Amino acid sequence: MAAAPVIPLDPARRDAAIARLRPLFGERLSTAAAVREQHGRDESWHAPAPPDAVVFAESVSDVQAVVLVCAAEGVPVIPFGTGTSLEGHVAALRGGISLDVSRMNRILRLSPEDMDVTVEPGVTRKALNAHLRDQGLFFPIDPGADASLGGMASTRASGTNAVRYGTMREAVLSLEVVLADGRLIRTARRARKSSSGYDLTRLFVGSEGTLGVIVSVTLRLHGIPERIASAVCSFADIGGAVAATIEAIQAQVPLARIELLDEVQMDACNRFSKLDYPVAPTLFLEFHGSDAAVEEQIATVEAIAAHHGGGSFRFAHAAEERSALWQARHEAYYAALALRPGAKGWPTDVCVPISRLAECVLATKADLAANGLLAPLVGHVGDGNFHLVFLVDPDNEAELAAAAAANDRLVMRALDMDGTCSGEHGVGYGKMPFLLAEHGEALAVMGAVKRALDPAGIMNPGKIVPLSPSWPLNG
């Protein structure tokens, strides 16, 4: 594994900031090696980079205090939720203070009539759904991990049901943010829509802590459907599975989930979760609605699937059956790892226009085969988004180089098809090398926005906007 591209912080600045913060936070500030290590590492392949200290914030004013001290001393601030990001987002590339908001985990208000809720940033998606269940409401967005909602907003997360319910881009109604100079702003009112000024909410969603620290999140909710049905359908080939997906979407079927697993991943899932599905490209589907609506959706999609080489549907209607089915899908990563004991997983994701998805997937699988790489594939196929997990021997330099080169080709292939280098994992530092190829001159606009909101460059430096020799933190 390559070392993280770290530029250490001036020790005098580090010491000055810690000396000012310690009396404010006492035991809620830690410089213990284990705590620092944990806060510089996420669930990605990328090398960690520990911060100089960790502060456990419990309130907005805690966050403001940390930011004000760090601004005064020229020290980076890296917000930290659950540490489940996948591109090295929390690595302290210039040292500084990891601002852990996991203790800010209160649900601040809930309006069943408006179907919205306001939470502190450390509330996780599963904790929120546990709180909502009695109200007949749910929050749909489900990245693999039980991530914090502040972190999910920061990375513009999505998951298996974005095809129907959207991503964090659509789910966030408003944010409260502590800026790089300690000011607290609210990005929007709670109205469902507004034409009043720049869309600051969407500017902060996906900004990965580089423009400020999210201290509250107001989210749209949805009613729990009257009926939920899940089904699994195997296809003769991946092209058929993708063509069926496109046709179902064009036919206005409001699919709640439509997930593609390739034959390598299905083999892994069968072994890991003790299942007996055919080892073939497979769609995992879910339908939400009234009884009649769900029956109609299923009939429509079954006919479409059959037309494209799909087998008969295997259904899971009861809650426990559905749960087992989706458990297998959610365990796909661990199933993949188990395919090659001792290997490490290197997850990556791209997203392309759905018309190019089959072509992109097939070219990618041919590339993997030609280079002898094992990398199961799962995709949120309704969005044109798919993931690979490279299974690599961390001690084999040649293999690591081959995986890195295949990842580069995957991203460039997606960009050539008018796609993006990340559908949902984000940039962190892992996808930084691809931003210029993707955005061209628009990357300079992102830099201008960053400099306007964080002129000293203290907010999670080295993510989204490149570090430069003259900026930031060396004034």
Place this chain on the structure above:
Amino acid sequence: MAAAPVIPLDPARRDAAIARLRPLFGERLSTAAAVREQHGRDESWHAPAPPDAVVFAESVSDVQAVVLVCAAEGVPVIPFGTGTSLEGHVAALRGGISLDVSRMNRILRLSPEDMDVTVEPGVTRKALNAHLRDQGLFFPIDPGADASLGGMASTRASGTNAVRYGTMREAVLSLEVVLADGRLIRTARRARKSSSGYDLTRLFVGSEGTLGVIVSVTLRLHGIPERIASAVCSFADIGGAVAATIEAIQAQVPLARIELLDEVQMDACNRFSKLDYPVAPTLFLEFHGSDAAVEEQIATVEAIAAHHGGGSFRFAHAAEERSALWQARHEAYYAALALRPGAKGWPTDVCVPISRLAECVLATKADLAANGLLAPLVGHVGDGNFHLVFLVDPDNEAELAAAAAANDRLVMRALDMDGTCSGEHGVGYGKMPFLLAEHGEALAVMGAVKRALDPAGIMNPGKIVPLSPSWPLNG
């Protein structure tokens, strides 16, 4: 009518810019009074402010040429589509060049598989839908006017079916924008979702020409539903109509349209469109889906409406009946004007969380009654958004002052309920006085973004970000 808050442009700058542009554009540059007047005026109540000249752009390089000359000479650029905005968006408050993009009206590409399209900014929503019809696709967003899609993106427009299909915030996949220094950027790839960097698309949507000139728009499309049914339902009181709306949304009914007209507006529509609906608070509804889904939606909403004092539904199933029904809704503005011959209409809009909508509407109607103002009310009630049209005698200063004061109270009432000063009309210069009350410190963040992208302040100055004595254009 109060005069527009104009600060005239330095004549030397104006003359220098026009002298440089005239050889480039010939007869496509006009300084004729009638052309200038038309380009400084929108469909709003607010006083117009003509630009110094109008350039009719036909290409991206035309737009870049105008912006480069204006940047060099320190002269404002005001993008112009159809001139159908409602808050004085196109008024040239500091003079300058109106950049008319209405001749940039080509459809650049269409992908039925991806259900998206790329258009030049001067294509109108009706022209787009005419082009799409043969493909079984449609573009849902329908502000009253046949606005240009560049203008609709600029103002974050919505309309009657935002409750189901979203606003321009959700509809725009990507933009091409000419920046204040002439650079051309593309804000995003065509993938349905991305976590790659700041959401520049959403930053430009709703920025009202203050950050750059939109030169292409890539839009999500939808399939024309198998079945469309419309219905009208009268209620005993407005509270019942709103309560029924909330309950239908909570019951997951995917309403395509749910429009509220108050009894004043219904009286106006009956007279204007020769209809015989009860003069009572009324919902106009539309249902999209398969035959079975539409029948089920109707049955659910009829039961809910009856529970809240709604009468029986009057249906329009056939295309021509539906068209007549929605024609009456779309003519609401003209019907309102006809209620008081000789009066001028002053449209305004606010948006609140739906739980507060009935309270906001009732307090507003009480306010109008107490002040003797005639102002019919229509609302996109599923979004919590409603409009008034003040019908005022333009020569009666006292009446104008009373309407202005009522508008101020309307906005402050909406803000007190965590609502916004504009749900869909935008800011222009009409809603500028309310931005600080709505956004607080976040307005300063909008100013920082504006200064970062348009340091000389030439892009539609005086909109969204306030002019200040020291900025812009006086360097």
